[in-house]
Amino acid sequence: MTVYLPIAELSVNIFIILGMGAAVGFLSGMFGVGGGFLITPLLIFYNIPPVVAVATGANQVVASSISGAITHFRRGTLDMKLGSVLLVGGLAGATAGVWVFSWLRRLGQLDLFISILYVVLLGSIGALMLQESLRALRRAKNSQPLPVKRPGQHNWVHRLPLKMRFKKSKIYLSAIPIVGLGFGIGVLTSIMGVGGGFIMVPAMIYLLRIPTNVVVGTSLFQIIFVTAYTTMVQAATNYSVDIVLATILMVAGVIGAQYGVRVGQKLRGEQLRALLALLVLAVGIRLAIGLIVTPDDVYSVAVGGMSY
Amino acid sequence: MRRLLRTLLLLPLLALSLPAAAQVPFGQASAVKEGLEIGASTSEIAITSDFRGADLTIFGALTNADELFLAIGQYDVVVTLEGPKDYATVRKKERVFGIWMNTEGMTFEQVPESYSLASTRMIDTIDEAPSLNNIGVGIDHLALNPVGYIPDSGMIGEFRDAYRRLKLSNGLYQRDTSGVRFVSSSLFRASLKLPANIPDGMHMVRAYLFKSGELINQREMPLRVVKTGIEQAITDAAHDRPLAYGFLCVLIAVITGWGASIVFRKD
Numbered sequence: 001m002t003v004y005l006p007i008a009e010l011s012v013n014i015f016i017i018l019g020m021g022a023a024v025g026f027l028s029g030m031f032g033v034g035g036g037f038l039i040t041p042l043l044i045f046y047n048i049p050p051v052v053a054v055a056t057g058a059n060q061v062v063a064s065s066i067s068g069a070i071t072h073f074r075r076g077t078l079d080m081k082l083g084s085v086l087l088v089g090g091l092a093g094a095t096a097g098v099w100v101f102s103w104l105r106r107l108g109q110l111d112l113f114i115s116i117l118y119v120v121l122l123g124s125i126g127a128l129m130l131q132e133s134l135r136a137l138r139r140a141k142n143s144q145p146l147p148v149k150r151p152g153q154h155n156w157v158h159r160l161p162l163k164m165r166f167k168k169s170k171i172y173l174s175a176i177p178i179v180g181l182g183f184g185i186g187v188l189t190s191i192m193g194v195g196g197g198f199i200m201v202p203a204m205i206y207l208l209r210i211p212t213n214v215v216v217g218t219s220l221f222q223i224i225f226v227t228a229y230t231t232m233v234q235a236a237t238n239y240s241v242d243i244v245l246a247t248i249l250m251v252a253g254v255i256g257a258q259y260g261v262r263v264g265q266k267l268r269g270e271q272l273r274a275l276l277a278l279l280v281l282a283v284g285i286r287l288a289i290g291l292i293v294t295p296d297d298v299y300s301v302a303v304g305g306m307s308y
Numbered sequence: 309m310r311r312l313l314r315t316l317l318l319l320p321l322l323a324l325s326l327p328a329a330a331q332v333p334f335g336q337a338s339a340v341k342e343g344l345e346i347g348a349s350t351s352e353i354a355i356t357s358d359f360r361g362a363d364l365t366i367f368g369a370l371t372n373a374d375e376l377f378l379a380i381g382q383y384d385v386v387v388t389l390e391g392p393k394d395y396a397t398v399r400k401k402e403r404v405f406g407i408w409m410n411t412e413g414m415t416f417e418q419v420p421e422s423y424s425l426a427s428t429r430m431i432d433t434i435d436e437a438p439s440l441n442n443i444g445v446g447i448d449h450l451a452l453n454p455v456g457y458i459p460d461s462g463m464i465g466e467f468r469d470a471y472r473r474l475k476l477s478n479g480l481y482q483r484d485t486s487g488v489r490f491v492s493s494s495l496f497r498a499s500l501k502l503p504a505n506i507p508d509g510m511h512m513v514r515a516y517l518f519k520s521g522e523l524i525n526q527r528e529m530p531l532r533v534v535k536t537g538i539e540q541a542i543t544d545a546a547h548d549r550p551l552a553y554g555f556l557c558v559l560i561a562v563i564t565g566w567g568a569s570i571v572f573r574k575d
Contacts, residue, residue, distance in 0.1 A: 004357040006539040007546055009505075011357075059557050066565030108399045108410045116407075228558045235554030239546050243557050244539075250561055254568035291407045298401040299470035300410075303394050303421055 007242035008052045014248065016046065021060075021252030028064055028253070029260025030267075031276045032216070034195035034223060036061040039249065041118055041283050048245070050111045054101075055234035055241045056249070057193025061227040063250040064257060065195055065220050072217025079168040079214045082178065083221035086200075089179035090226035093186020098233045101191055105238070108302070115287050117192055122284030125198060130277035136270035157207060169214050177208060182222060190230045195223035343371035344517045344525040346387070352532045353502070357539040361479070361504040364389065364424075368515055368527075370494040377519060378493050384427065384434045384518040385488045386445055387498035389531070391422030391480075392509035395455070398467045398474070414467040415455040421507045422480045423447060426487025426498045435521045443523060445516055447472055447481050479503040508535045 003014045020042050028035030036057045043053035072078045104110040160174035181203055185196035200219045204210045210218075235241045264272060346368040353364070366387055370378075377383060399413040427434065431446040440449040452468045475481035480503055488498045498515070511533055517525040535543075546553045 004539050006357070006542040059561055062558060062561035063565040066562060067569030070566065070569050108397065108413055112407070112409045228561070231558050232551065232554035235546065235557060236550040239550060241546070241554060241557050243542060243553070243560070246557055247560055250564040254564055258568065258572045295401055295408055297474070299474060300399050300401070301471060301474045302397045302399070
């Protein structure tokens with residue numbers, strides 16, 4: 001059964017899109033990630049124009065992050081003040097990102113830029129995660145105790161001015177690195193169509209030394225608002241959010257996620273992380289191949305938008 | 309040169325087969341100019357998103373046609389359907405540090421997004437290239453003017469060829485060199501192919517009448533292509549009310565995410 005995607009302007013098999021959404025939803029539930037960094041490349045592999053894939057990916061992340069954020073809000077593991085400071089940076093970053101996005105699109109370099117960014121990000125993060133999880137697996141095998149983390153330890157981040165007190169997180173921290181982190185994630189959201197949790201969570205834990213219990217909830221809070229905002233801005237400037245595609249992906253995604261969570265609870269953390277790392281690397285390598293392989297036609301034609 | 313040759317070849321032929329025609333001096337324009345009329349059953353085409361392409365039939369008539377010229381096939385008809393015009397940018401990829409990227413590009417001003425042509429025979433045997441270029445009839449003769457200054461004129465030809473090739477391969481540009489047939493001595497029927505991905509908007513049907521390779525008359529008729537259905541309503545909403553559309557997208561996401569957390573709630 002085919003369905004016509006009005007914004008992507010092509011007909012697709014609805015079952016493939018449903019399957020993609022369910023599979024990514026399953027993985028996102030299993031690993032506790034938003035899934036934007038998987039859905040966007042998958043859509044690009046399925047010949048959805050990157051412009052549409054990125055904007056629709058951001059929309060999908062809104063749906064997949066919201067139930068997690070609600071849960072954390074109920075449990076009280078969400079620091080609203082910290083989230084709001086992150087959000088200020090996030091909204092500014094998303095605005096700047098959409099501007100860069102439109103500019104690259106006019107230059108005809110957007111598709112290339114998206115691919116390169118994905119290859120670099122997925123490649124480096126996948127490699128780091130794999131290395132870390134393999135070390136953890138080896139340690140678990142030799143039944144060595146985990147090295148004690150020292151969250152109280154200070155680094156350069158803690159010497160910055162403009163300090164604020166975050167009661168819920170029980171930290172006293174400069175607003176500059178928080179806004180900066182939010183900004184960077186906002187840029188990634190609008191250019192890559194990701195929530196950015198896979199970068200934000202480690203950065204909050206290791207760089208800002210924010211207590212682990214509030215990190216996930218707070219990052220989800222920021223992700224929801226930034227992805228929702230990005231969806232609106234992409235719709236308004238690039239007309240590139242495909243509501244039909246997004247709805248199919250979201251419905252399949254939230255159902256898949258429920259089953260993913262159950263499977264995820266049965267697997268061990270470091271095994272899970274090693275699997276996710278391999279998946280991230282595979283997607284990155286597939287995109288890298290696309291950049292290197294000689295295209296069928298070196299010429300391409302784009303209509304409109306060029307009024308001098 | 310070709311036209312002159314054809315005329316020379318025709319002379320003995322005429323003298324042999326049509327002695328009565330000798331009273332009409334050959335090559336002299338008749339007092340009344342030939343007329344051309346065209347018509348279609350509709351001035352608007354509504355297509356849905358599952359449109360797989362179709363044929364559009366245009367009927368036309370020649371009036372005051374010279375029987376003699378008709379008999380020897382000296383009249384040629386070309387019918388075109390030109391889509392809405394817009395700028396088109398052609399980009400070329402090259403390998404840079406091992407990666408394929410767009411390095412050069414050229415924008416052509418106001419070219420039809422789609423172009424379908426039907427003719428009585430190969431367009432290039434009807435008239436010579438310079439005069440076809442002049443009137444802009446035929447895929448190879450459409451005006452493709454680059455925007456801005458291009459120092460290397462060889463590049464223009466390369467990008468023009470690429471543009472035509474890409475448009476032909478995705479079906480937006482089509483030609484049928486036997487698409488126009490005379491159903492009687494003065495009545496003709498042209499079948500134009502509408503591609504599946506035809507753009508909506510104002511299209512223009514143009515008919516050209518050639519006599520011995522000379523354009524003597526032309527007619528045009530507007531044809532509106534309207535896309536209908538829920539998919540088009542979505543596209544229109546996305547472009548006309550982008551903020552409301554974006555808000556709706558976010559709302560669906562919130563409802564889906566929230567709904568799932570309620571439906572699958574464990575506590």
